[in-house]
Amino acid sequence: MVLSVSRLAAARMPLKNCLFQQQASSPWRATAGMARQFCSKGGDKTPTDPALERLFKHNREWVDKVNKEDPNFFPKLGSGQSPEFLYIGCSDSRVEISSLIGLEMGELFVHRNIANMVVSSDLNLLAVMTYAVEHLKVKHILVTGHYDCGGVRAGMGNKDIGPVLDAWVQNIRDVYRLHQDELDAIVDDEARHRRLVELNVAEQCLNVYKTAVVQKRRYETHADPEAPFAYPRVHGLVFDPATGLVSKVPSDYRRTVKVLRGMYDLFDEKDFKAPKGFLLKKK
Template sequence: MSLYERVFEHNQQWVAKQLQQDPDYFKRMADGQHPEFLYIGCSDSRVQPEDFMGVSPGEVFVHRNIANLVPNNDLSALSVVQYAVEHLNVKHIVVCGHYGCGGVKAALDNKDLGALNTWIRNIDDVYRTYRTELDAITDKEAQFRRLVELNVQEQCINIMKFSFIQHRRVNSFYPHIYGWVYDIATGTVKDLEIDMDKFKDELAVYKLD
């Protein structure tokens, strides 16, 4: 049996197990979602937020792409954030990168990836913003890890630039925005403890009213 075929067999087993434990499980799921978290992460197959966060279905709204980016011209990411904030009323937004990220490494290595170059250019911009700090790091692995962290920080700032985020935070103090990095080698999550308030004056010029 191929892996593809095993997926459907596993699905039937999983459904039976869920119904045995809770006959109303799927009915409850179908009634709607009320997540407190919006999780924005990398598409890397090794990074599964539901596992390392220990959350259940319905508790986290998830958006993933290469290198966990939230560019201001990406309609998909913007739509996810706006829907999560204005319709699902999430209280927490997490941008989670991970050490060993292939997208960040591609930006560091300046490789020609064809059509992907346009997407990776967003990380090039992060590097350019923090060039002085990054170029001062002589250890290549440490430099790589630091760019992963700075990329997360910049995506958090990009989220703060959205006018609907600023308006919501003024009126309700939510959503809170966090930057995390997941370490695949250890399975642990690092909170970068980014103080978003320190960017308030800088972000005022980016309001999209």
């Protein structure tokens, strides 16, 4: 498109009181209408949002409090991170995991999604896990679900909740299918929901074990005589919002992994000089 001299000159004019100053004539008609929505009577002054100002106020108060308690906290925080844990949890606003288990900033690398799912096609999750395992060298992966999980409840129903959410919740329905006999035998709806929360955590832990990045790192650390365990270790946890307590989901991962190794193992032990059966000898 060739601009006329007048339009070219107008395009070079400094912006004064508004993001867009061009007249609402072609080819500026579309953007001019949008511009009027963003321009205020105060020119370049943006109206204050009370909710956002409240957040800034709380932040400043928190910074002042931390500086008084530990003047070295922020300089240390700004020098880098070396977390020991990767957390894979639910996006639910009630689950603030660092506060629940007493970890400080910089001690926990975090990935959250609806119903704490570990899906092999989720590039966001895989990128987080790869960075945490290969570069940060985390020693523990905490797959953490919670009771009263909306995603798990949706997976128990047969209602259309929209194409995007339906596609995601389908993963939870797959967990239900794998454990249908046990779940259908539970008469109480709430008890069945709580058990599905636990089973979902257990299945997502197995999905973590299936990933190449975790398997490779566990082989490498097992071959290291200085490492007491094969890292990263994978833990299934569940949080109860009604009590505030975090507990471990009971599951015999070692037995399950032994059964599934022939199907899901991606590496040969001899490539890492690791003894046969490394998953069983080191926890």
